[in-house]
Amino acid sequence: MSQSGIASDVAAASLQFAPDLLVPVFPGPAALLDGQGQILLANDAARPLLDALGQGLLPALAAAIDTALDQGGARQERADVPGPRGGAAVQVTLLPVGGAASRQDRRLLLLGRDATLERNLIQALMQSRQLFKDLVTCSTDFAWETKADGRLGFVSPRGALGFTARELEGRPARELMAADSPETPAPSLLPFEAQQPLDDVEIFLVRKDGSVGCFEVSCLPVRDAAGAWGGARGVARDVTDARARVDALRRAHKQLNTLANTDGLTGLLNRRAFLEELDKRLVRHRRNRLRGTLIYFDLDNFKKVNDVHGHQAGDEVLKGVAVAVRKTLRVVDLASRIGGDEFLVWLEETGRESAESIAARLHEAARELDREYGAPGFPLGFSIGIVFSCLAAAEGAEGLIARADEAMYTAKKGGKGRSFIAPLPDDEAVK
Structure with missing residues (x-):
């Protein structure tokens, strides 16, 4: 439900019930404040919120209460109440009651709804996105996404192959492939145009300086709700040095085997x-x-x-x-x-x-x-x-x-x- 919808429902309830009857039975935090912001009535659920407010730990809510008493309009504010395991998040609605014209005679109804789960979910999502961004940014790999026309629509912010991300975005991905040869063979299924998931496909890409690097690519096709193919996305890991070391070990092993035989x-x-x-x-x-x-x-x-x-x-x-x-x-x-x-x-x-x-x-x-x-x-x-x-x-x-x-x-x-x-x-x- 939207914030305006909650405010409307609360307003309707306040017209049907006197505040002193509503506050004790309200399922969440509830309190009635006078024109100076002093507590006239509060239920038990409101105590942690009001204690934090009194200790000056919720400046945004205090400012919203002051504005609501001054101007007489309804307000909404989220308050993060300190406590174990990150505390609790409360969505607070402030409703002036009684119709008084001056602040001195005005009363303010404070009603709260527990929003801890919503806050935690949003934080988890943000942390997950930040984690992905940090991992991609600090790794030697690069992430990419191609569109249906085969052009790169996204490349990791740090860029790849010596190019900046801006230099690569919009460029046909096929242009990055090294010419097919015995030393740099092209895969039968090109990851940038993948129609199915691919894991650890070895491809050879040309860097900005003209050198050729070996990369292991894993990717997934991108499809819309109707199942139509719209490109591919994946990650590429530079294994040029590792491949060179493996080749050197193979040559050394071959030489040792030759010497032994x-x-x-x-x-x-x-x-x-x-x-x-x-x-x-x-x-x-x-x-x-x-x-x-x-x-x-x-x-x-x-x-x-x-x-x-x-x-x-x-x-x-x-x-x-x-x-x-x-x-x-x-x-x-x-x-x-x-x-x-x-x-x-x-x-x-x-x-x-x-x-x-x-x-x-x-x-x-x-x-x-x-x-x-x-x-x-x-x-x-x-x-x-x-x-x-x-x-x-x-x-x-x-x-x-x-x-x-x-x-x-x-x-x-x-x-x-x-x-x-x-x-x-x-x-x-x-x-």
């Missing part, structure tokens, strides 16, 4: 990593009835390279072997330097013909290395042992390597610079 000189897999991966391959091959080939080879007369040309030349030879192996193998194959001048190669799903072809290429690579680093009378070459994985028996990586090592020494005993292919049982003959 590869030979430091050649970049091929080390023995441990090769064994782990080979065991996995063997399990899969047996399950799918597939065969693979393991090649074990070492360098003949490698010690002479170190003796004649020095250890640096020896390192260059080992690196050259790694280069030759990479050129020879497919992506699915594996290669490892397992120590010194010994190497392992795993060929996925291969037979005798492929194994012989690879061995021939390795021998050719060895001849090229010999021309550059070989010692007179001691040709640089490879002794190569070749074995095929078993299908009938469960054989692990260590067992397969042991057979390949034996095949390699068989080749070396045959005169070095040779290959030897170990046979399988008749029922597992390799074509």
